[in-house]
Amino acid sequence: MKRPVRLEPGQKLVLTANRLLDGRTVWWREDGAWDLRIGYAVLLDADGAEAELSRAVEEAQREGVVGVYDTAVLPVVPPEPVTVREKIRAHGPTVHPEFAVETAQ
Amino acid sequence: MSVPVGHYQYDRIDRDFLQARIAEFEGQVKRRLDGTLSEDEFKPLRLMNGLYLQLHAYMLRVAIPYGILDSRQVRKLGKIARRYDRDYGHFTTRQNIQFNWIRLEDTPDILRELAEVDMHAIQTSGNCIRNVTADEYAGAAADELVDPRVHAEILRQWSTLHPEFTFLPRKFKIAISGSPNDRVAARFHDIGILARPGEDGAPLFRIFVGGGLGRTPVIGEELFDSVREEHLLATLEAILRVYNAHGRRDNIYKARIKILVQAIGVEAYREAVEAELAQMDLERYRLTPEAVAAIRSRFAVPLLEAPADADAVLTEQRRADPLFDRWVRSNTHVHRDPGHIIATISLKPAGGIPGDATSAQIGRLADLADAYSFGEIRITHLQNVVLGHVRKDRLRELWLGLSEVGLAEANIGLIGDIVACPGLDYCALANARSIPIAQKLGARFADTALQAEIGALRINISGCINACGHHHAGHIGLLGVDKRGEEFFQLTVGGQAENGAAIGTILGAALPEDETVDAIARLVDCYLGRRESGETFLETLTRLGHEPFREAAYEAV
Numbered sequence A: 001m002k003r004p005v006r007l008e009p010g011q012k013l014v015l016t017a018n019r020l021l022d023g024r025t026v027w028w029r030e031d032g033a034w035d036l037r038i039g040y041a042v043l044l045d046a047d048g049a050e051a052e053l054s055r056a057v058e059e060a061q062r063e064g065v066v067g068v069y070d071t072a073v074l075p076v077v078p079p080e081p082v083t084v085r086e087k088i089r090a091h092g093p094t095v096h097p098e099f100a101v102e103t104a105q
Numbered sequence B: 001m002s003v004p005v006g007h008y009q010y011d012r013i014d015r016d017f018l019q020a021r022i023a024e025f026e027g028q029v030k031r032r033l034d035g036t037l038s039e040d041e042f043k044p045l046r047l048m049n050g051l052y053l054q055l056h057a058y059m060l061r062v063a064i065p066y067g068i069l070d071s072r073q074v075r076k077l078g079k080i081a082r083r084y085d086r087d088y089g090h091f092t093t094r095q096n097i098q099f100n101w102i103r104l105e106d107t108p109d110i111l112r113e114l115a116e117v118d119m120h121a122i123q124t125s126g127n128c129i130r131n132v133t134a135d136e137y138a139g140a141a142a143d144e145l146v147d148p149r150v151h152a153e154i155l156r157q158w159s160t161l162h163p164e165f166t167f168l169p170r171k172f173k174i175a176i177s178g179s180p181n182d183r184v185a186a187r188f189h190d191i192g193i194l195a196r197p198g199e200d201g202a203p204l205f206r207i208f209v210g211g212g213l214g215r216t217p218v219i220g221e222e223l224f225d226s227v228r229e230e231h232l233l234a235t236l237e238a239i240l241r242v243y244n245a246h247g248r249r250d251n252i253y254k255a256r257i258k259i260l261v262q263a264i265g266v267e268a269y270r271e272a273v274e275a276e277l278a279q280m281d282l283e284r285y286r287l288t289p290e291a292v293a294a295i296r297s298r299f300a301v302p303l304l305e306a307p308a309d310a311d312a313v314l315t316e317q318r319r320a321d322p323l324f325d326r327w328v329r330s331n332t333h334v335h336r337d338p339g340h341i342i343a344t345i346s347l348k349p350a351g352g353i354p355g356d357a358t359s360a361q362i363g364r365l366a367d368l369a370d371a372y373s374f375g376e377i378r379i380t381h382l383q384n385v386v387l388g389h390v391r392k393d394r395l396r397e398l399w400l401g402l403s404e405v406g407l408a409e410a411n412i413g414l415i416g417d418i419v420a421c422p423g424l425d426y427c428a429l430a431n432a433r434s435i436p437i438a439q440k441l442g443a444r445f446a447d448t449a450l451q452a453e454i455g456a457l458r459i460n461i462s463g464c465i466n467a468c469g470h471h472h473a474g475h476i477g478l479l480g481v482d483k484r485g486e487e488f489f490q491l492t493v494g495g496q497a498e499n500g501a502a503i504g505t506i507l508g509a510a511l512p513e514d515e516t517v518d519a520i521a522r523l524v525d526c527y528l529g530r531r532e533s534g535e536t537f538l539e540t541l542t543r544l545g546h547e548p549f550r551e552a553a554y555e556a557v
Helices: A046-058 A084-091 B012-033 B039-048 B071-084 B104-116 B149-159 B229-246 B257-264 B266-279 B289-296 B310-320 B322-331 B359-372 B392-404 B435-444 B448-454 B513-530 B537-544 B547-554
Strands: A012-019 A025-028 A065-074 B051-053 B058-062 B068-070 B088-091 B097-102 B174-177 B191-197 B203-209 B221-228 B332-334 B340-345 B356-358 B376-379 B385-391 B459-462 B476-483 B486-493
Touching: A012 A046, A025 A084, A046 A065, B012 B039, B012 B104, B039 B051, B058 B104, B068 B071, B071 B088, B071 B097, B071 B104, B071 B359, B071 B376, B088 B359, B097 B104, B149 B174, B149 B229, B149 B289, B203 B229, B221 B229, B221 B266, B229 B257, B229 B266, B257 B266, B310 B322, B310 B392, B322 B332, B322 B340, B322 B392, B322 B448, B340 B392, B356 B359, B359 B376, B359 B385, B359 B392, B385 B392, B435 B459, B435 B513, B448 B513, B476 B513, B486 B513, B513 B537, B513 B547, B537 B547
Parallel strands: B174 B191, B459 B476
Antiparallel strands: A012 A025, A012 A065, B051 B058, B058 B097, B068 B376, B088 B097, B088 B356, B191 B203, B203 B221, B332 B340, B340 B385, B376 B385, B476 B486
């Protein structure tokens, strides 16, 4: 079982997953849909994240996503993941600028 | 029947099996998409068909048995890169190719495309016997004693869907070479096999067991010195049975055969294998000369004809063109036929991504293979490509053709010939990015004259402890580690995968990513400043010890 994310002061949580059909990285929006752009991710406090995470995991198959989990971000616009791994998931591989992912509209 | 040069020609049974397997997987994909199968249920099924879920997309790993392809297959890989990926293929450190941008629902169609050219992705993942790798110069090198491809194919057939070895404690990798110069890293495989001719001319097999890299790097130990051909399969079967029965399944980090061999000792392991052999029906596993001949007949032999002055033509062309001469020095190897030469095509352009090729480059490689090497291409475990049988008087034409598509880098075996895993830019297991460091190092040492001056020096980079970039075996090795979300690199020196196999020694504390390239440049400067005439990096390291290099690497920290 995944260990709970330890938040530093000023950090928030977002939910993320991969799309079942094509594996693309997606982020949990406030309306419960999944979006390719981290700019649309809903920011959660540690207290509220657990219930949202359970709901997202429960609905994963119906929503066409796999591997739902939470990760820490800085609450800027768009939210900036704390770890290199999640930054790369949010922005795309660093070695192909042409494959960069849009983070907002 | 048109039989391809260099690899085995499938028959109807092989092709029918592939179609049945694709139909089965297509059904599994449908059931996953409609929710009948959960991800936990589906994951082992997709992995058995080479399909991983990475950071941004699915990744499909396609098997290239013993690293050999024909041009028809290469064109198909180019088509898949163009149509189903984002126009790239990535050649791996196990002679396979990976596509990093695959859609799950496309996968059955891709497997059908592969099957059209007798290819698949079976056993490129999972706890089974993986793709058998072999010497990239097989059947061509002047120093070869036994052509390992026929036995590699026999091992492929034996290990494919072997019912007893489909759920081993952990993955299992076999490499085979027939040269006294180990070019397959035999001692870093679960089983490494070195073939040589016996007194009667029949091959004998020296077998190493329990080698590996990863979290616990171990140099394989010799289990048997001279296994006869007729007992090769029985011996391997017995080795696998002992591992399957006694390998640990309670801890993934202790599950490889190397841990078992280390735990009980190679003598005890040998005794267990011999006990297994003693109770086996050896006749059932006997590899007869007729069976070997039947497999050999499904390989075409290239007709090696060259003009009498082929060597003289090449000599003159080298004299007249220093750039070409530099490429010949670093990127060719002596062929068994005096009119031919082996050409290694670097997939390591300065500042580029090691092992990557665009669909246009892949297609061009197929054309050049048709024009210059009997339509045959080999993939190396060092992420390069080999044309095995090039006429010497046509080598410059090939080089010019490679130049047109950016594939004429003169750096094989030099510091620019960097081996790197995909790292954190793609891989779900990685802790750090391997490719950007490789690109920075490639750019830092881009000058091919400088590379030639530095001489033989291999850099291997892994983005995590699983060591897909074989960092333990690099003359200089880099291991990416995560320190509170930041990338650091641990440096090792002195590793090598060839005859004098050695595991690199850690120099000191891991360095921040932005200090790593400078540290390696100081290591190289230390070597250049203190080497004696003709000394390689490894020889200087052996003579001086690690301390001067450690001081150089950390002097600015």
